[in-house]
Amino acid sequence: MFGYYFTLGLRSLRRNRALTALMVLTLAVGVAASISTLTILHAMSGDPIPEKSRRLLVPHLDNGQVDGWAPGEKPDDVQMTYQDAVNLLKSGQGERRTVLFGTEMPLEPPRKDMPAFSSAGMAPTRDFFAMFNVRFLHGQPWTEADDARGADVVVLGRAMAEKLFGDANPVGRQIRLMNVPFTVAGVVDYWNPRPRYYKLIGGDTFGGADDFYIPFASAIRHEAGINGGMNCTTKREPGFAGLLASECTWLQFWFETRSSADRADLQSWLDRYAGEQRKLGRLKRNVPTHLYDVMEWMEELKIVGNDNKLSVWLAFGFLALCLVNTIGLLLAKFSVRASEIGVRRALGASRREIFSQFLIETGVIGLAGGLLGLALSFGALALIGMQSTEVAAMARMDWEMLGMTFVLSVAAALLAGLLPTWRACQVTPAIQLKSQ
Amino acid sequence: MLRMTNLSKVYRTHMIETHALRGFEIDVREGEFVTVTGPSGSGKTSFLNIAGLLEEFTAGDYVLDGVNVKGLDDNARSRLRNEKLGFIFQGFNLIPDLSLFDNVDVPLRYRGFNASERKKRIEDALAKVGLASRMKHYPAELSGGQQQRVAIARALAGSPKLLLADEPTGNLDSQMARGVMELLEEINAAGTTILMVTHDPELAVRTTRNVHIIDGQVSDLVRKGPSLVQTPVTA
Numbered sequence: 001m002f003g004y005y006f007t008l009g010l011r012s013l014r015r016n017r018a019l020t021a022l023m024v025l026t027l028a029v030g031v032a033a034s035i036s037t038l039t040i041l042h043a044m045s046g047d048p049i050p051e052k053s054r055r056l057l058v059p060h061l062d063n064g065q066v067d068g069w070a071p072g073e074k075p076d077d078v079q080m081t082y083q084d085a086v087n088l089l090k091s092g093q094g095e096r097r098t099v100l101f102g103t104e105m106p107l108e109p110p111r112k113d114m115p116a117f118s119s120a121g122m123a124p125t126r127d128f129f130a131m132f133n134v135r136f137l138h139g140q141p142w143t144e145a146d147d148a149r150g151a152d153v154v155v156l157g158r159a160m161a162e163k164l165f166g167d168a169n170p171v172g173r174q175i176r177l178m179n180v181p182f183t184v185a186g187v188v189d190y191w192n193p194r195p196r197y198y199k200l201i202g203g204d205t206f207g208g209a210d211d212f213y214i215p216f217a218s219a220i221r222h223e224a225g226i227n228g229g230m231n232c233t234t235k236r237e238p239g240f241a242g243l244l245a246s247e248c249t250w251l252q253f254w255f256e257t258r259s260s261a262d263r264a265d266l267q268s269w270l271d272r273y274a275g276e277q278r279k280l281g282r283l284k285r286n287v288p289t290h291l292y293d294v295m296e297w298m299e300e301l302k303i304v305g306n307d308n309k310l311s312v313w314l315a316f317g318f319l320a321l322c323l324v325n326t327i328g329l330l331l332a333k334f335s336v337r338a339s340e341i342g343v344r345r346a347l348g349a350s351r352r353e354i355f356s357q358f359l360i361e362t363g364v365i366g367l368a369g370g371l372l373g374l375a376l377s378f379g380a381l382a383l384i385g386m387q388s389t390e391v392a393a394m395a396r397m398d399w400e401m402l403g404m405t406f407v408l409s410v411a412a413a414l415l416a417g418l419l420p421t422w423r424a425c426q427v428t429p430a431i432q433l434k435s436q
Numbered sequence: 437m438l439r440m441t442n443l444s445k446v447y448r449t450h451m452i453e454t455h456a457l458r459g460f461e462i463d464v465r466e467g468e469f470v471t472v473t474g475p476s477g478s479g480k481t482s483f484l485n486i487a488g489l490l491e492e493f494t495a496g497d498y499v500l501d502g503v504n505v506k507g508l509d510d511n512a513r514s515r516l517r518n519e520k521l522g523f524i525f526q527g528f529n530l531i532p533d534l535s536l537f538d539n540v541d542v543p544l545r546y547r548g549f550n551a552s553e554r555k556k557r558i559e560d561a562l563a564k565v566g567l568a569s570r571m572k573h574y575p576a577e578l579s580g581g582q583q584q585r586v587a588i589a590r591a592l593a594g595s596p597k598l599l600l601a602d603e604p605t606g607n608l609d610s611q612m613a614r615g616v617m618e619l620l621e622e623i624n625a626a627g628t629t630i631l632m633v634t635h636d637p638e639l640a641v642r643t644t645r646n647v648h649i650i651d652g653q654v655s656d657l658v659r660k661g662p663s664l665v666q667t668p669v670t671a
Contacts, residue, residue: 004545015533343529346490347590348518348546350511430485 005357009364016333020365023329027369027416030322031409032376037308037315039381039401043394044206045304048193049133053294054260056131059088059270060290063247063283065233071287077231078300079201079249082220083282089125093269094255094262096131099216100124101251102202102227107211108176109164119160119177120227121212122199123219129155129188131256132198137161139171139186142215146185150217154182160211161187178222182214194393197294199252200301202228206393226250247282255291267291319408323416330365330420334358338427345429358421359414366413370406377405437598437629438464438487443496445482445652456482457652460496464631466597469624471640472633474649480633481602483649487631488521488600489513501597518546522591522628524601528583530575530590536562537571540590547594561589565619581612588619592628599623601632605639617642 013020047053061084062075080088085099100122107119128134129141138161142153154175161170161184170184192209214224223240228250236246243250257266270289277283292300341354349357377397385392397405445457456479464470474480485491486498489505498505501520505513522543523529530539540561544554562568565585567578575583584604591599601620605613617639624630632643640646648655 001545011533339529340531343531344542344546345514346488346517346523346529347543348514348594350514352511353514353546428491430481430490 001353001356002360005360006364008357009361012361013364013368016336019329019333023326023333023365024368024372026322026325026329027366027409027413028372028376030319031369031373031405031412032380033315034312034319034408035373035377035397035401035405036380036384036395037312038404039377039397040384040391040394041304041308041312042398042401043396044195044308045298047295048195048197049294051133052256055257055262056294057094057255057257057263057266058292058297059253059255059266060292061270061274061277061283062285062287062289063233063249064285066284069285075287076233077229077249079229079231080251080253081247081249082244082251084277085251085253087273088253088255091269091273093266095258096127096256097254098125098128098131099251099253100128100199101216101219102199102204103214103219103224104227105178105225108179110173110175111164114164116176119211120204121157121214122210123214123216123224125216127256128198128213128254131254132193134191135189137187137189138169139184142185147215147217150215150221152180152182152218153185153215155186155188155213156184157188157209157211157213158190159209177212177214178224180222182218188213192393195298195303197298197303198254199228200297200303201252205303206391208389220244260293263291263293319412323412326413326416327419330362330417331423334420334424337424341424341427342429342431345427351425354427355421355425358424359417362413362417362421363410365417366410367406369413370409373409374402374405437466437468437501438462438631439497439499440483440486441497441499443486443498444494445479445486445491446494455652457486457493459653462647462654464598464629466629467624467627468645469621469630469643470632471643471646472631472649473635473637473640473646474655478649479652480649482652484600484602484631484633487598488523489517514546518543518594520597522594522596522599524584524587524591524599524604526603526606528575528580528587528607530583530586532575535572535574536567536578536586536589539575539586540571540593543590543594557593557595558589561593562586564592565589579612580608581615584608584612584616585619588616588623592623597629599628599630601630603634604632605634605636613639 049056060075060078061080063081064076080099089097089099102120103123104118104120106116108116126141126144126147137158141155142151145151146153154177156164156170164170164175165173171186173184174181175184176182190209195205196207230248230250232246232248234247236242236248255266257263267289270291274283274289278286344354381395381397385395440460440462443457443460444455447454447456460483472480472483482491486493500516503516505516508516531542537558540558541554544557549557558571559568562571565588567582567585567589570578575586578586604620605616608616620630620632621642632639634640
């Protein structure tokens with residue numbers, strides 16, 4: 001009977017056209033408001049690397065001072081010192097590990113017709129590319145030996161490679177960074193996860209792709225400029241060497257474990273490491289260490305702000321308001337069909353059949369509302385995206401949200417249809433048949 | 437076919453109790469064409485609604501084609517209504533935005549027939565009432581008499597045992613009414629039991645017998661009519 005009722009539902013759209021149009025529009029506006037805000041939230045808070053997000057772990061060691069600190073307080077910073085980063089890199093813990101920081105430096109193109117310009121990139125270790133599933137268009141990551149000796153090699157982002165070399169494969173070619181020649185080892189294909197979960201501190205969380213990647217050791221050796229946050233709670237010696245020897249936190253670190261079950265072992269090791277550092281007098285606060293997986297890390301850093309969550313709640317509140325209106329419109333639409341209900345009941349329809357028929361009709365209205373809501377959502381997202389390129393990158397509907405639009409619309413319509421449908425079932429056929 | 441014993445129907449409001457039927461007794465046998473007459477407010481419609489399982493009764497017993505309907509739930513009553521009864525109303529009660537084909541299709545859908553069976557029954561039923569060529573038309577495109585014929589086709593399509601007609605000619609002019617009445621007589625002659633409420637004494641005399649209701653009770657049962665079935669007069 002579903003097909004029969006669905007067909008009746010489609011025909012019913014043509015009945016009381018103004019009322020139907022009003023219902024579909026009301027539903028569509030509510031759905032569009034909800035879906036457009038939900039799309040932004042979904043893009044911001046979705047798991048960016050579901051296949052291994054539970055195995056990618058950020059370690060945190062609190063190296064803050066004890067003066068003015070009360071136990072239980074949040075740490076001053078969740079980044080890492082150079083000393084700890086180097087120790088963790090050497091630890092051999094996890095299957096892979098990388099430290100990274102953002103950097104910005106002058107880049108001299110190989111082309112004479114193109115002047116030098118400032119370029120933003122990253123300084124990780126070789127493992128970074130495998131850890132975050134970075135795909136290569138040309139070449140490959142630099143070698144472990146390059147990491148060890150801080151070789152002057154560079155991996156370019158695709159956009160930067162095309163800017164500098166056009167469509168040609170630039171592997172083996174040279175560019176100059178910080179006035180030093182760097183050999184191109186590879187080109188990363190378009191890769192720009194949003195949010196940039198691998199580097200959530202230091203701005204550009206929803207920014208564009210990195211122009212280049214150079215080995216961490218090379219960046220340190222050349223004293224590359226730091227493009228990111230830094231927190232120093234004690235005095236440090238001047239200069240880059242002073243920074244490296246200090247307790248300033250400015251690096252981000254990631255472990256990748258073989259399985260999520262290995263997290264406990266890594267946590268134990270980290271606790272032991274922190275204990276050793278406390279004995280050495282480096283870590284002052286006697287607080288537990290932490291490991292955060294990708295989603296925990298995003299939650300810890302509040303990537304999705306309360307404003308975003310509030311806007312979704314408000315949008316759903318608006319949808320609820322639309323539903324109340326839809327309930328009223330459905331009551332009006334169904335009330336004029338009391339005689340039809342009476343006839344159908346007389347001809348053998350049970351209350352359950354009437355309920356099914358009218359609920360499916362409501363579902364059809366929901367589908368129509370979903371279609372219009374989808375169009376309105378695209379429009380709303382386009383308007384939202386006009387705020388900035390970062391927001392525009394978030395305001396894109398994926399297949400999941402597209403499906404969600406219809407699910408939400410039909411579910412909302414069915415919810416709105418429950419009361420009118422129940423009332424339709426209560427029609428007394430005898431009265432309707434006589435009164436027609 | 438239909439037997440009601442000591443049946444009563446009471447409508448209650450906060451203030452008033454109205455006895456629509458009291459101690460109501462009737463026995464309609466298979467093949468009969470029975471007219472039900474009586475003044476307005478006598479209980480004719482209540483009787484027909486209860487006979488058609490559209491309303492519950494307050495007390496007594498009602499057996500329809502061997503099934504005691506007392507205490508049946510909505511699903512069972514609906515199934516029984518669909519399988520055993522056909523309805524013809526004074527106001528035709530066709531669904532305006534369905535074609536004649538789809539109107540006749542309605543009870544067959546609830547019966548669960550497959551598409552080919554439904555199509556055959558619809559075509560046969562519309563052919564029987566002389567409207568086979570207009571099955572794609574809509575009710576508004578037909579005259580009152582034709583609409584009533586469609587309603588009869590709809591009632592017949594499911595091969596009901598009992599046809600309940602509530603003043604089926606009440607909204608028709610005399611010529612159309614005569615045509616509809618002749619059609620009902622043909623249907624009855626073919627073996628379908630008919631129970632018809634009417635105000636028209638001329639129609640009442642054409643049927644097997646006439647049940648007269650006054651104040652919710654059967655007052656008298658009159659005469660053998662011209663129908664094929666000869667039935668004894670019972671109270």
